[in-house]
Amino acid sequence: MNIRKLAIAALLAFPLGSSFAQLPVQVTGLMKKQTISPVKLFKVIEGRSVEIASATPGNTGKFGFIFYPEYEGLYVIGTGIAGSPSGNYKFYFKGGEQLGLSLLDSTYVLTGKQNSKENLLLTQWHEVLKPVEIKSVTFMSSFVDFFPTLEEVAEKSKTFMVGKTSGNVNFDRQMKSFMELDLAMFATNFLQTPRGAHPSSEEFSPYFDEMKALRFSKYTGNIYRYPWGQRTLLGMINANMNQGKIKYVRGMEGVKTLISFVANDTLKADVILDAASKIKVYKDYKELNDTYQKYVVTKSQKVKNMDILSGLAQLNPGDMAYNFSYPDNKGKVISLGDLKGKVVLIDVWATWCGPCKAEIPYLKKLEEEFKGTDLSVVSVSFDELEDKEKWIQMIKDEKLGGTHLFAGGWADFAQYYKIRGIPRFMVYDREGKIVTVDAPRPSNPALKALLEKTLAK
16 A cells, blocks of 8 residues: 555645644554455544545555544544444544554554544543444344443443543533434444344333433534434434334324424434435425425535435426525515416526527517516526626616526526526426426527417417
């Protein structure tokens, strides 16, 4: 293995001018597993582990990483897959640390003398937790021997940090949450993996009486900082439903039940989107989205929501159009639903787009020809926010008619309709259903004929 090449690759993954970390983290490792496999480095994004680098150990088993951490907190190193704790181990970095470790078949050990106090404490806790971890991920383990081990380690966790400190206030404050989530993660993992016999809720050990999703989900940060936070939260919800003798029902009723176990609205949205990702029919998704869209507010949630929606949308004639909602040039928010009863011609454009501006005279002529009919012309601007004033001014200067909406860049509308270039014209009927999402341009007489035909229905 060429550690120098790996180091350069890892460094390139993070800007050298990072606003957070000015010092790199250096990881020096040795693979001591029976089977040599790539070692991966993961960061944590909103309660999920995401791979950012990998290294294939050489003949001697050595591997390494050098990188600038994007944030202070937990990272994961191991041979497992993203999203799974099996074969993966968490470490704490803020920049400047050196980590030495050997990866064994079912655990790891720290090596060298330069390991940080934070990672020494995490490793001490891992040694305490290890019996629970092994029995949780081993399919042959039964609840008869797992539950007593879980109770024993849960009891030890209550006093583990007594008299211990890393000197890092941020880490010391979060360590209790890390330990609680570790226990909850392995406890729920046990319940959800194949076993020879599964316990009834009456056979759950006392630990599960304290493991309540509502308590863990009060704050977004605790779940989002943990590599398997989203997975653990869903596992706790399932366990709590089992305890309450609540059966999961597909559809809206099931989602309503799931989010009743979540205290925080942001985390409710994550649970809703997880359920939405399993839907295969657009109609079912639309019902869910229309009901719970108010919870989906963060940028990443909106992106995921649109990915799910665009994946289900067929965009065929007769399908319901995307119910967009954008402000017009006077600040009034207008949605497609507001235009029901009208045939709608959508013009997707931007002030910087030459071909878009070339269609303006033809669009003006078309508007004049359909004046007094049920045709509504809606121009949706893909201009970025910094060009909003330029967009408003151009509407005035060019005396543009119709309704003008500001999407604010290549946002959800573009993603939903898979728009890669503009101008783009679309036609919807009076019921808000798609006639075409790729109509002729106004300069083509075929558009006028299509609009006349649609209006005549």
